[in-house]
Amino acid sequence: MLDLYHSDEVGFALTLPVCYSWSLIGERLTVPYEAPQGRRVNGIGAYCSHGVEAGRFVFELCASLPKSKAKKQRKTEAERAATHGLDPEQVGTINGAWYVRWVWSVAGRPAIYPEGWKRERPMALVIDNYSVHHCAEVQAEMTAFAAAGITLFYLPSYSPEMSAIEPIWHDVKHHELPKRSYKTLGQLYQAVKEALARKAEALIAASVKTAISFRAAA
Numbered sequence: 001m002l003d004l005y006h007s008d009e010v011g012f013a014l015t016l017p018v019c020y021s022w023s024l025i026g027e028r029l030t031v032p033y034e035a036p037q038g039r040r041v042n043g044i045g046a047y048c049s050h051g052v053e054a055g056r057f058v059f060e061l062c063a064s065l066p067k068s069k070a071k072k073q074r075k076t077e078a079e080r081a082a083t084h085g086l087d088p089e090q091v092g093t094i095n096g097a098w099y100v101r102w103v104w105s106v107a108g109r110p111a112i113y114p115e116g117w118k119r120e121r122p123m124a125l126v127i128d129n130y131s132v133h134h135c136a137e138v139q140a141e142m143t144a145f146a147a148a149g150i151t152l153f154y155l156p157s158y159s160p161e162m163s164a165i166e167p168i169w170h171d172v173k174h175h176e177l178p179k180r181s182y183k184t185l186g187q188l189y190q191a192v193k194e195a196l197a198r199k200a201e202a203l204i205a206a207s208v209k210t211a212i213s214f215r216a217a218a
Contacts, residue, residue, distance in 0.1 A: 002122040003051035005106060006165040009094060009130060011193050012041040012173070015181040019174050032181040038066035039084065041189050043196070044094055046106045047203070049164040052121060055207025057168065057200040058106060062092035062194060063185045085186020098136030103141075107150050120147040126153045126163060172199050 014034040045059040053111035078088045092098070098109050105204055107123050127133050133154070145152065177197035182188040 001051060002118075002124055003048050004124050004126070005046045005048050006126045006163045007044065007046040007102075007106065007158075008128060008163055008165045008169070009132075010043045010045065010169045010173075012043070012177075012188060014039055014183075014185070014188055016173060016177060017179055026210065027119050034181050034183060039185050040064045041185060041192050042094055043192065044099075044102055045165055045168070045196070046102075046125065047165045047168055054211075055204040056111045057196075057203045059196045059200070060102065060105075061090070061189060061196075062094065063090055063186070063189055064093065065091060085184040086189060090189055094132060096132055096135035099132050099135070099142050103138075103145065103150065103152070107148065109148070117148060122149040122151065124151045124153050126155060128155050128160065128163065129157055166198060168203070172196060 013036055015032070015036075018031050021029055021031075041061060041063050042060045043059055045057065047055050048056045063081075063084070065084060067081055068080075075083070077091070081088045081091050103125065106125065107119055109117055132138070133152070138152075142152070155162050172192075172195050176199060177191060179191065182191065
């Protein structure tokens with residue numbers, strides 16, 4: 001038996017797509033728009049669709065700040081983050097080093113681990129062909145991943161429908177964030193974090209319910 005995970009990146013703008021809404025007859029519905037100006041909340045997630053850990057959904061977020069136009073940086077990184085309502089550790093970029101750490105985290109390797117650590121069960125991680133997934137840092141870690149029972153399975157190009165995490169992103173963006181526009185990155189970051197946490201609880205609850213029903217019918 002193995003744990004089958006689907007992983008992907010996602011992005012959230014300060015003003016999200018409006019989708020469908022309603023208003024009173026004769027009244028016009030307006031939604032405030034906040035220009036992004038290089039501001040965005042990015043995330044990465046992993047969802048286990050099959051296996052002992054089925055239903056588990058984990059995620060991490062980071063915010064991207066506007067690029068400074070000043071020739072000499074006048075503010076510290078902490079001050080720049082605070083300007084947008086964020087803590088310094090909430091600002092970052094999903095790069096190769098981050099992704100390698102993320103894979104180990106999804107696999108469950110602890111911060112302090114014995115030499116030769118290996119998963120109790122193999123794990124397959126289904127991912128797309130985003131450049132970070134193929135970068136030098138990831139390729140250099142492939143041997144260690146294999147030794148620990150971790151396999152990265154690359155989907156064919158242009159086939160997002162084959163990833164079980166895509167419906168999760170869609171549901172969160174269109175149903176879990178009723179407020180569609182945010183003035184600051186800090187507000188958006190917190191709203192997305194709470195929405196994804198609620199989704200994680202719902203997914204594990206649904207998985208448990210399905211497992212109970214299956215055992216009852218057996």
